[in-house]
Amino acid sequence: MARNSKIEWTHHTFNPWWGCTKVSDACKHCYAEVWARRLGWNLWGPDSRHRFFTQAHWNNPINWNQEAAREGKRRRVFCASMADVFEDCRDLDPWRDRLWHLIGATPQLDWLLLTKRPERISDLAPWRENWPANVWLGTTAEDQYWAEVRIPHLIDHPAVVRFVSCEPLLGALDLGVWTRSGGLHWVIAGGESGPRARPMNPIWAQALRDQCARDGVAFHFKQWGHWCPAEQNRSGIRTVVLKDTHGNNLQLVAAGKKAAGRHLDGRCWDQFPRSP
Numbered sequence: 001m002a003r004n005s006k007i008e009w010t011h012h013t014f015n016p017w018w019g020c021t022k023v024s025d026a027c028k029h030c031y032a033e034v035w036a037r038r039l040g041w042n043l044w045g046p047d048s049r050h051r052f053f054t055q056a057h058w059n060n061p062i063n064w065n066q067e068a069a070r071e072g073k074r075r076r077v078f079c080a081s082m083a084d085v086f087e088d089c090r091d092l093d094p095w096r097d098r099l100w101h102l103i104g105a106t107p108q109l110d111w112l113l114l115t116k117r118p119e120r121i122s123d124l125a126p127w128r129e130n131w132p133a134n135v136w137l138g139t140t141a142e143d144q145y146w147a148e149v150r151i152p153h154l155i156d157h158p159a160v161v162r163f164v165s166c167e168p169l170l171g172a173l174d175l176g177v178w179t180r181s182g183g184l185h186w187v188i189a190g191g192e193s194g195p196r197a198r199p200m201n202p203i204w205a206q207a208l209r210d211q212c213a214r215d216g217v218a219f220h221f222k223q224w225g226h227w228c229p230a231e232q233n234r235s236g237i238r239t240v241v242l243k244d245t246h247g248n249n250l251q252l253v254a255a256g257k258k259a260a261g262r263h264l265d266g267r268c269w270d271q272f273p274r275s276p
């Protein structure tokens with residue numbers, strides 16, 4: 001959809017279609033649904049239709065690929081911000097096929113395929129044991145329950161980079177079994193945005209960072225989201241009090257995504273796995 005995406009961890013964003021159905025707690029305040037509604041599209045839910053795009057839209061990654069080749073650089077493409085590539089809907093199969101061909105035609109781009117349905121990957125992805133070198137495969141784990149449900153499906157696939165997006169981070173997570181074994185190469189963490197956002201306890205993000213540091217896994221702290229620690233920004237009016245690991249009070253303020261920023265313990269965490 002967008003060129004030069006503002007999401008810090010990607011250069012471009014591409015959507016093969018718009019529309020989806022909610023599958024877990026992380027979807028509760030799905031920004032994509034809200035954004036589509038704002039533009040007049042009602043595309044969410046099992047009985048809703050999807051929005052598809054013209055050839056001009058599908059040409060964008062070809063142009064990004066040519067630019068990257070000219071510059072001698074690799075570029076990351078996030079796919080998809082307004083859909084889930086592995087949604088269980090057979091009407092999407094022709095569009096998925098088109099996406100697989102596009103990925104094959106753009107070797108200068110690293111495609112970040114992020115899904116909340118990793119159990120569907122074996123049935124829907126065409127690559128079996130031979131994944132292309134330009135696909136980074138990821139799943140969302142908002143809490144321990146979903147980590148244990150989804151990550152075993154993710155690590156079944158020999159993608160060159162396997163990653164977990166812990167956003168919105170809604171609970172404490174121990175990823176040790178997968179970070180220690182080499183199952184994961186990259187962990188992204190972040191809090192929820194928007195006025196109804198659920199606060200992220202800082203100790204959950206700190207624990208993920210420490211697990212990654214211990215096991216040599218790249219860690220990217222994407223954002224605090226709507227809530228951040230009070231000592232970091234005092235502009236928020238609403239506050240909430242959580243507990244740290246010792247049972248002490250931790251005050252968070254509703255600062256808003258921009259003001260909350262993305263510093264964790266005084267610095268940005270922008271680690272990336274190595275490109276092939």
Ligand code: SF4
Binds near residue numbers: 026
């Ligand atoms: S899977 Fe993603 S796009 Fe689909 S409802 Fe959940 S958050 Fe929204």
